[in-house]
Amino acid sequence: MLQMKEVSKVFRTATVETRALRALSLEVDEGQFVAITGPSGSGKTTFLNIAGLLEEFSSGTYMLDGVNVANLDDRARSRLRNEKIGFVFQGFNLIPDLNLFDNVDVPLRYRGMTSGDRRKRIEAALDRVGLAKRMRHFPAELSGGQQQRVAIARAIAGDPKLLLADEPTGNLDSEMAREVMNLLEELNSQGTVLVIVTHDPAIASRAPRNVHIVDGVAADVERKPAAGATTTAS
Amino acid sequence: MHLHPILSTLRRHRTASALIVLEIAVTCAIVSNTVFLVQERLSRMNNSSGVVEDELIVVQLTGIGEKPDAAAATEVDLSALRSIPGVRHVATSNMVPFGNSSWNTSISTIPDDPNTVNSAMYFGSQDLLEVMGLQVTAGRDFAPEEYVTLDDVQSKKAQAPAVIITRGLANRLFPDKPPIGQPLYVLGKNPQTVVGVIEHLARPNEGTGRENAAYAIVLPLLAPYTVTGNYVLRADAKQASQVLTSVDTTLNRIDRGRVIMGRKPFAEIRREYFSQDRSLALLLTGVSIALLVVTAMGIVGLASFWVQQRTRQIGIRRALGASRGDILRYFLLENFILATIGIVLGMALSYGINLWLMKAYQVARLPGTVLPIGAALLWLVGQLAVLGPALRATKISPAIATRAT
Numbered sequence: 001m002l003q004m005k006e007v008s009k010v011f012r013t014a015t016v017e018t019r020a021l022r023a024l025s026l027e028v029d030e031g032q033f034v035a036i037t038g039p040s041g042s043g044k045t046t047f048l049n050i051a052g053l054l055e056e057f058s059s060g061t062y063m064l065d066g067v068n069v070a071n072l073d074d075r076a077r078s079r080l081r082n083e084k085i086g087f088v089f090q091g092f093n094l095i096p097d098l099n100l101f102d103n104v105d106v107p108l109r110y111r112g113m114t115s116g117d118r119r120k121r122i123e124a125a126l127d128r129v130g131l132a133k134r135m136r137h138f139p140a141e142l143s144g145g146q147q148q149r150v151a152i153a154r155a156i157a158g159d160p161k162l163l164l165a166d167e168p169t170g171n172l173d174s175e176m177a178r179e180v181m182n183l184l185e186e187l188n189s190q191g192t193v194l195v196i197v198t199h200d201p202a203i204a205s206r207a208p209r210n211v212h213i214v215d216g217v218a219a220d221v222e223r224k225p226a227a228g229a230t231t232t233a234s
Numbered sequence: 235m236h237l238h239p240i241l242s243t244l245r246r247h248r249t250a251s252a253l254i255v256l257e258i259a260v261t262c263a264i265v266s267n268t269v270f271l272v273q274e275r276l277s278r279m280n281n282s283s284g285v286v287e288d289e290l291i292v293v294q295l296t297g298i299g300e301k302p303d304a305a306a307a308t309e310v311d312l313s314a315l316r317s318i319p320g321v322r323h324v325a326t327s328n329m330v331p332f333g334n335s336s337w338n339t340s341i342s343t344i345p346d347d348p349n350t351v352n353s354a355m356y357f358g359s360q361d362l363l364e365v366m367g368l369q370v371t372a373g374r375d376f377a378p379e380e381y382v383t384l385d386d387v388q389s390k391k392a393q394a395p396a397v398i399i400t401r402g403l404a405n406r407l408f409p410d411k412p413p414i415g416q417p418l419y420v421l422g423k424n425p426q427t428v429v430g431v432i433e434h435l436a437r438p439n440e441g442t443g444r445e446n447a448a449y450a451i452v453l454p455l456l457a458p459y460t461v462t463g464n465y466v467l468r469a470d471a472k473q474a475s476q477v478l479t480s481v482d483t484t485l486n487r488i489d490r491g492r493v494i495m496g497r498k499p500f501a502e503i504r505r506e507y508f509s510q511d512r513s514l515a516l517l518l519t520g521v522s523i524a525l526l527v528v529t530a531m532g533i534v535g536l537a538s539f540w541v542q543q544r545t546r547q548i549g550i551r552r553a554l555g556a557s558r559g560d561i562l563r564y565f566l567l568e569n570f571i572l573a574t575i576g577i578v579l580g581m582a583l584s585y586g587i588n589l590w591l592m593k594a595y596q597v598a599r600l601p602g603t604v605l606p607i608g609a610a611l612l613w614l615v616g617q618l619a620v621l622g623p624a625l626r627a628t629k630i631s632p633a634i635a636t637r638a639t
Contacts, residue, residue: 003455045636054553054633081632082555091636093550097243109236110555166244166636 001162001193002051007060008047009216020046022216023060024193030161033185033194035207036218043216044197045166051195053081053165065161082110086155086192088184090167092147094154095140100126101135103149104154125157126150129183145176150181156192163187165196168202183208236430240568245529254536255576261529262580264335266608267587268518270600275515279508281447283331283500284434291474292330293465293481297492298512304458305383306435310488312359314466317478325365326462327358330500331436333464333509338442342419343407352446354404354418354437357455358462363398363432363469368382368452368559370398373430375412376454381430384457387421394453397426401433404461413508420451432548439531463552472617474499526586526611537565537623548627565624568616573616577609584608 004022004174020043028034034213038044049055054070062069065084072080086107087093088224094103108118128134129149131142140148148168155163165184169177180204204210205206212221245253293315301307308326315324328337338355340350356362363375376396386392397418404413417425435450459465469477481497505512546559556564575601588600 049633049636054636055631075559077550078555078557078560081553085593087553087635089635093553094544095550097246097547098239099242102239102242103238106551107554108562109239110551110557158555167294217261 001030001032001065002026002195003061003063004051005061007062008058009043009050009055010058011118020216021050021057024213024218025217026218028193028195029213030193031188032209033207034196034209034211035204036195036197036211037199037204037221038213038215039199040199041213042213044213047218048164048195048214049196049211051162052085053074053077054171055193059124060223061200081161082107082121082158084161086158086160086163088151088155088163088168089167090140090149090170092144092151092171094147094150096139099138100131100142100153102152104135104157107154114227121159122153122158125153129153143176144172148172148176148180152180152187153208156187160192162193162195165194167198167200168196169200170198177203182184236532236564236567237571240564240571241594244571245441245567250536250540251572252281253530253578254572255530258576258616259579259583261525262577262608262612263583263587264525265522265611266580266584266604267600268522269607269611270588270604271597272515272522273604274598275511275518280509281436281514282434283436283499283504284366284432285331285436286468287500287504288471289309289367289468289470289474290330290365291467291477291481291497292333292503293467293485293497294463295459295465295485295492296463296495297460299491301458301460301492304460305456307489308359308458311459311465311485313480314484314488315467316548318469318477318484320470320477320562322470323361323365323468323604324458325359325361325466326457327356327362327365327466328457328462329354329356329463330439330464330466330503331438332503334507335463336438336441339451341407343416343421345423345425347419349402351449352442352470352493353399353449353451355451355453356435357457358464358466359456362466363452363467366435368432368435370430371401371433372404373398373428374410374564375430375615380455381456384455384461384494387455390593393424394426394455396429398430398432398452399428399563400435400448400450401431403450404428406432406449418451420453421481424530426453449596451463452487467487491504526615530615533616533619534622537569537628541565541623541627544627546634548630549632552630552632553635561628561630562624565620565627569620569624570613578614580608580612581605617632 004024004026006025007021008023009021011018011020036044036047050057067080103120104122105118108121113128123132126135131146131149168204169180170178198204210221211218312324315321329335337355339354339355342609343351360381366534380396382392382394397420399413408416413428413431416428418426418428437447438449439449467477478497482494485494584600591597592599
């Protein structure tokens, strides 16, 4: 599903050159649930940005679901991001001016689907996270946990193959965090690849596979591969 | 189309949206009306005089004291002016189109008709029609024996037997019959017979109203320069400047005891006559441009503010699959919606302003063609104004979505 080979990312200013990723290699196969851990400034977010096609990398190769993303233009990258990846952010990142229905609708609109198709998917996604009855509410009217469930609904409405979650429970209390993690694990059990970036050992421990990033280099720290799946990291 | 989410967002930012809509509406209303007024002025400036403007030179002069031999002196002047190289024809004329000073008269088709028509009354020496380049399109020019002096007419020793009228006047007076041969009461109880029709001869001014603008007659009345005040020269256009410089010398050589008040090509008369229209058109155009610039600045300001305010939101949209083109289209469409609402309101306001102008200043009704011009201008200004901030928005990285809030 996700293959990175010797991916490097260098941030340059006039006076400073910072290497955020150093020849990072990582493969994540279909159906896996991987927790990415590492100290602050280790390159976790840069990895997530590159994996999610939010940022370009300096060197190396990255294949996403068989597509070499290196030479894609903005339109093709946006299309690939829209179709293959669902994001769950720490800060939920819902659009405050739109109600829940319209928030979940955002990625679907960019896919150019008919309004009927979109409606079915939005209702199904909100139903799955238990918020179908509140689809006309605005984000500010919901609790943090509910907002994160809406963000998950938005991420899965387009039926992506890869779910990238950046500290998805970081802003939630433990009860809500458990709820959200249960939901994400349920999605993974149904076949969606789940990659979670987290500081939280409790969250990481729920993942069959942990990858630790330090100084821009990734390494597997624990191996609990799913049946039939192979994983490598360096 | 992202119409629904844009409308939803705008509803949540009612005050800012309403202010920009209001600004666009007011600009649309004012610009539509000023475009119309400018159009009207430009159209007025293009009004036809009916005469051969490129070839005409008008000399205005007045005698000092009594001139008992004015009629003979006039003949001498005409002969001398005719001899200036480049001059083809010369005539006296009591007035010229757009010359401002006008002889007007009330005319009717039956005696003592209380419903008269106000018309400009031209007269001059026998070459007048030829000098002005006026073509008789129906009937004929005056015969030499039809000319009488103004003195004899005023002292009732003679009466003008004939009259030539413009097509506009003919249509007004004789809508159902040919005008040639019809009697016309111009100078009292004895009618003049219409002997010819000319297509058009503009009046010296519109003092009696625009509805009378096409009404003019020419009478076969002879009068000396002391009465008519004008010599009209028809000269070869290429030699007009030499003719102009020779006029004073020629006339002063004959009689220095009079004042040449001016000699100018007809183009200058037209320019002077329409100078206020030109100034007003320029002023209104300036006001319109200034308003459009202010509106554009308002749009730029609001769009820049919204781009800044929605930086994270734009990053999120990008992360969720929006391309740079999608972001650009989002802001252009949002502006188009605001501009369209403003334009619709502005059109209603335009008609309101026009109704007031019609009542207060007798301005004509706003034609339907002006509104699409105003609307197109506002749409164009809006789209151009929002382009800069929208392009800045497209440069926002989707990676901003993963940064801490």
